[in-house]
Amino acid sequence: MEMKEIFVETKKVISEYKAKVEVFDNQEDSLKAELVKLQEEMTANLLDQEGAGLSDRIYLKAQAKEINNKTDIINTMLEELEEARTALKLAYVRVYQDAMRQDGRVTGEYNATEIADKYRYLMLTEIAEIGKAMQSQYREVSWDIDEVLRDSAVLKEYPRLIETFDSERYRPSFGWMFKSVVSKDEVFSATRGMLPQGLKQPKGVK
CATH class of the missing domain: 1.10.287 (Helix Hairpins)
Structure with a gap:
C-alpha cells in the first residue's frame, strides 16, 4: 500500500x-x-x-x-x-x-477499523463459500450413502461405520489455538507499526 x-x-x-x-x-x-x-x-x-x-x-x-x-x-x-x-x-x-x-x-484517511472490517468480511465469506459448496456436495450423495450405511444389516455388521459419514467431516479444516483469529490488541499494535510476535508469512502470500 x-x-x-x-x-x-x-x-x-x-x-x-x-x-x-x-x-x-x-x-x-x-x-x-x-x-x-x-x-x-x-x-x-x-x-x-x-x-x-x-x-x-x-x-x-x-x-x-x-x-x-x-x-x-x-x-x-x-x-x-x-x-x-x-x-x-x-x-x-x-x-x-x-x-x-x-x-x-x-x-484520518487511513482507517484501521475499515481495513479490519473489510478483511473480516472477505475471510468469512470465502470460508463460507467453501463450506457451503462442500455441504451442497455432501447433500448430493448423502441420501444414497445413507441408504446403504443405515441399513439395519449393515449397522449390525458395521455399527460404527455410519460415524465416518457425517456432514461435520465435510467442511474446510480449521486449526487455531487462539480464542480469536485477530485480537483487538494485535490490531492496536499494528496501528503502531508492530506485528504480533510469532506471526509468520503464509506460503503463497507476498
Missing part, C-alpha cells in the same frame, strides 16, 4: 528552523574559535612575562588585561547566543503545533 507523505508542512517548518539554527551554530563556532586564539595568546603572554623586564611586563600585563576583556565579551556573547536559541525554540512551539495539526488530518 502506497502511503501519502504525512509531515509535509512539518518538514517545511523543520527546514526553516534548522536554517536559523545553522546561523547560530556558525556564530558559536566563530566565537569559540576566537576564544581558542585568545587562550593561546594568553598562554604566550604569561610565558613572556616570566623573563621580561619591567617596561615589557607593564606592556604584557596591559595586553593580558585586553585579552581578558575580549574573553569576557565573547563569553557574554555565547550566553546571549544560548538565550537566542531558547527564544527561537519557544517561538517555534506554536509553529510546530500548527504544522502538525494540519498534517495530522492525513491520518
Whole structure:
C-alpha cells in the first residue's frame, strides 16, 4: 500500500528552523574559535612575562588585561547566543503545533477499523463459500450413502461405520489455538507499526 507523505508542512517548518539554527551554530563556532586564539595568546603572554623586564611586563600585563576583556565579551556573547536559541525554540512551539495539526488530518484517511472490517468480511465469506459448496456436495450423495450405511444389516455388521459419514467431516479444516483469529490488541499494535510476535508469512502470500 502506497502511503501519502504525512509531515509535509512539518518538514517545511523543520527546514526553516534548522536554517536559523545553522546561523547560530556558525556564530558559536566563530566565537569559540576566537576564544581558542585568545587562550593561546594568553598562554604566550604569561610565558613572556616570566623573563621580561619591567617596561615589557607593564606592556604584557596591559595586553593580558585586553585579552581578558575580549574573553569576557565573547563569553557574554555565547550566553546571549544560548538565550537566542531558547527564544527561537519557544517561538517555534506554536509553529510546530500548527504544522502538525494540519498534517495530522492525513491520518484520518487511513482507517484501521475499515481495513479490519473489510478483511473480516472477505475471510468469512470465502470460508463460507467453501463450506457451503462442500455441504451442497455432501447433500448430493448423502441420501444414497445413507441408504446403504443405515441399513439395519449393515449397522449390525458395521455399527460404527455410519460415524465416518457425517456432514461435520465435510467442511474446510480449521486449526487455531487462539480464542480469536485477530485480537483487538494485535490490531492496536499494528496501528503502531508492530506485528504480533510469532506471526509468520503464509506460503503463497507476498
